Each structure stands twice: as C-alpha cells, then as structure tokens.
Amino acid sequence: MKMSTTTTRMNKSDLKLIAVLERTGGFASAQELHQILRREGDGIGLTTVYRALQSLVDDKIVDLLRREDGEAIYRLCGDNHHHHLVCKSCGDTVEIEGGAIEKWAKTMAEEFGFREVGHTAEIFGICSKC
Amino acid sequence: MKMSTTTTRMNKSDLKLIAVLERTGGFASAQELHQILRREGDGIGLTTVYRALQSLVDDKIVDLLRREDGEAIYRLCGDNHHHHLVCKSCGDTVEIEGGAIEKWAKTMAEEFGFREVGHTAEIFGICSKC
C-alpha cells in the first residue's frame, strides 16, 4: 500500500518561501521575498517565487493582502480564521478575532439564499505609534 | 471683498466624475469610469480621469479601496456606507447593511488604539439562481 500522496504538495520552492516568511515574521511582497532569497545566494527566479506564493495561498498556508498602493503582500497564517487591523502609516498589523463578522456574514448570506459563503474584512487606520 | 477662493477647488472634470459616481451608485475603477464617460460621448482622457479621482480622494470626497486583484475602485463617500454580497458565479451583487461590522470595526480599532479608522468587508458565495 502506498503512503498517502494526497497530502498537500510541497516542493523546494514552497519550503524556501515558508522559511523566509518564518524568518521575517511580518508581511512581505513577492518582490521583496525574491530579493531576500537572492541576497542570500539563492538563484531562485521571480516567476518561481510568484508561483510558490500562489500555491501557498491556495493551500491556505499563506495569507494575501494588499498594501495601500495595491501591491500584494504575504504572510504565514495560522490555521485559525482571523482578520487584520492594519496601520495605514507604518504597515503594522494586528490579528484580531472576528466573531461578529462570522455571524453577520452567515446571516446575510442565508437571508439572500447564498451558498458556499466566504468573506473578507479588514480594518485600517493609524496606530498609536504613528 | 472677494468670494472665498479657498474652498475646495473643483474643476469640470472633478464634477463629471462626481456625477458619474452618483449615477452609478456603487464602486467603479478608473478605467470603468473612463469608459462610461466615453460611451456617453465625453472625450475626456484617461489621464484626466485619474487626476480628477486622485484630487477627489485627496479632498476626501471620494473613497478609494481595492478589488481583490488590487485594482483601485472608487466611490463617493458619505453616509451611504454599505457592504456587498457578491455571487462568485454570476457576479450579481446585493447591497447590504453592515451595522454589526461598523460596531466591530470601531470596537477593535479602539481596543488597539487606532485612529482614523475605516474598513472593508465583502461577503461572497453562490447565489440562489446559480
């Protein structure tokens, strides 16, 4: 009998990206992640970085959100669904619980007969330090 | 004595954009707004559309947010704040109230000492027709 081959596929590039994201901690754009890897001597291509990030997002291993200028930024996410409170000025981010949102989304969707419901919600403002 | 010349500057293009945004009601990207104006026979240039939108955003007459793909979308800001329930399949959109969200966003932001707070929240799923 074979070992399960249907667990999440994870190739070298995916692992590299995860490693960098773990190390850096916060959010980073694809370009930044690419530069970091290059600086460390890894010859990984930009294309591969984008590909890896996309597959990690698909597998819900990485969170994708947007800077104010629209650039995509990525971060490792825990397995618990959460939302973000983002500082418009310094980019600092706080993970917050969204119990109220979950309920709201569910209620609204049901009311209008929607199925397979998901939602996004972000709060942004200026943090106390800025 | 002169009339106040220091009130918000508002040129023809600005007014055109405001008019379209009023008429369409929801969100629209710069490109879409440009197309609408063109379709209506207005020869306005894309550059001018971007310029006008930017100045309206600066003057806090228009809100800027982002689609999921990062494209900038604009809407008149004011007290008609609402959220959307979007069908992933047919794109149909329902405007909904977000009372719970407003409260949630406010509470969370205060808890972490954020100022000048805004938020985005969208629900997506598959509508009853699809």
Next chain:
DNA sequence: GTGGAAATGATAATCATTTCCATTTTTGTG
C-alpha cells in the same frame, strides 16, 4: 486682447504580475 497659470490628453514610461516556452530536475519503473 494679452500673458501667464491651470487644465487637458496623447504618448511614453513604470512597475507588479502573468504568460510562454525551452531547459533542467525529479520521479517512477524495468
């Protein structure tokens, strides 16, 4: 009308992201 400032819009430049495609690496199998 005249001159200068503001507005306009076509075109080119920029920048993140995707697409293409040829090449390399990995993997499964005998």
Next chain:
DNA sequence: CACAAAAATGGAAATGATTATCATTTCCAC
C-alpha cells in the same frame, strides 16, 4: 543504471493598471 514522462524552473516577453512627460488648449484677471 537507464530512460521516459511529469513536474519544476527561470528568463524573456506580454499584460494591465497607474504615473510621468510635455506640448497644446482653455481660463481669467487686467
């Protein structure tokens, strides 16, 4: 090991939104 098929890779070109340039036009005060 050898070999073929599949997956991964990365460079270059394409895309698409947004911004910068710059020559021309419109506005207005005098």
